[in-house]
Amino acid sequence: MSTMTSEQATWFAQTFDRLVDNVGQAVLGKRETIRLALTGMLAEGHLLLEDAPGTGKTSLARALAASVQGTNSRIQFTPDLLPSDVTGVTIYDQKTGTFDFHKGPVFASIVLADEINRASPKTQSALLEVMEEGHITVDGVQHSAGRPFMVIATQNPIEQAGTYRLPEAQLDRFLVKTSLGYPDHAATVQILEGSAVRDRSAALHPVVTTQAVAEMADLAATVHVDGGLLDYVARLAAATRDSSTTRVGVSVRGAIAMIRCAKVLAAGHGRHYVIPDDVKQLARPVWAHRIVLDAEAEFGGATADEAIDDVLAVVVPPQQRASA
Structure with missing residues (x-):
């Protein structure tokens, strides 16, 4: 496989910016989060949003799908949701005497899995299987999810009663974790001015x-x-595992995720090569959710973000090269 050329990098950056601008018409004042979401999509990974209600998670999913001429679906995760409600079900057709597969909502370009931590672990695993494998097997028949395929899963940081916390091994399968947060004052005023429009992404x-x-x-x-x-990435990942504040550091899968995202970020800035600053910029959203803190350190107020910042401060980056 030949390396990306400067001309290709320029085209990529221009297209990337057009996508960001387009999604930004529906999700106001969140340009960096949009760039991160698109980075995850073009790295063919999935996004985990931990946000309070009403911050625009559904709008982001719809706007992404509309911008790439794709389909979108929304699954509201509840304790009684079954795996077949996500993947689909095979039904016997008496007229034809055959079994027909009725696709579930997971068959879309962008799938919004709302409050994923409210469903049972069995239902969570049904979604995580297609996220990892890119296909679903129902009754022995394999069905492809297609390309692009991105899951935007959300967790509500409040009202944790009756939820099923995502295990660390499942969190590790999300390429990026971030939050939209509330818009700033100017964006809020702009949103209120257009309050008559219920769905900007439409x-x-x-x-x-x-x-x-x-x-x-x-x-x-x-x-x-x-x-x-x-x-450098390998040393950073190892340093998170050796840190006195962590019980579980960044896995090899996490290091691979960093390289995949850094490549997209570099191309999005019009470069055909990755620099250390790309890694530093992505360290928190790509790695923080993969770290399990030591109980004593967590009790003392330590956070995963701080653990990553400490590692970035200690591990020396390579000398930056002008180009490949």
């Missing part, structure tokens, strides 16, 4: 096709990563 026009998104993902994978930078 007015969006697609910027690219789903086929183009798949091609962009393939192109991002060709971004050059210097051996010194691979060594």
